Amino acid sequence: KAGVTQTPRYLIKTRGQQVTLSCSPISGHRSVSWYQQTPGQGLQFLFEYFSETQRNKGNFPGRFSGRQFSNSRSEMNVSTLELGDSALYLCASAPGGGEYGYTFGSGTRLTVV
Amino acid sequence: QKEVEQNSGPLSVPEGAIASLNCTYSDRGSQSFFWYRQYSGKSPELIMSIYSNGDKEDGRFTAQLNKASQYVSLLIRDSQPSDSATYLCAFIGGFKTIFGAGTRLFVKA
Secondary structure (H helix, E strand, O other): OOOOEEEOOEEEEOOOOOEEEEEEOOOOOOEEEEEEEEOOOEEEEEEEEEOOEEEEEOOOOOOEEEEEOOOOOEEEEEOOOOHHHOEEEEEEEEOOOOOOOOEEOOOEEEEEO | OOOEEEOOOOEEEEOOOOEEEEEEEOOOOOOOEEEEEEOOOOOOEEEEEEOOOEEEEEOOEEEEEEOOOOEEEEEEOOOOHHHOEEEEEEEEOOOOEEEOOOEEEEEEO
């Protein structure tokens, strides 16, 4: 059974650019959550999608957005990148609402220069 | 007040000892609690879930939940060097899983 797949694994962008990260959940999983992980802040919740609907959003600026497609694949987009956006972005999937826990992907390491 | 509080550590225990990790949370309505393990350079991995007050055992791991006191703990018996990792406490609140910053555990051989 394939796990959660995130692409790309590594990304280097320049300030002001935008970036799109992709996540393919485990087959059959309908919930996808995105997290930002930095050494100082730990895992910060970005948003959660279930059957193409965003059910919750974290305390991030509007530059961070996401969406989920009918096949449960999800993308997140960050526009007008700032140096502080450098982080590991993790996607996690679950069959339902995460009540039995999430399975994480390997993450996308974003570096903004 | 942070939603999830954990001692950042590092917690250092000798091989074979019991490691005790603790966590407090803010949402009294939460019903689902988790422990994730994260090795350096890797993504978090679910190791335990607990939903009722009391203890839940799985191999060398025991999770303990006390909803009245709003704390959850993880005991690792017979700690091994391979248990050295960061342990993240988490709970579900409003369609999101909220994580603590994690406790770094170091098991000395």
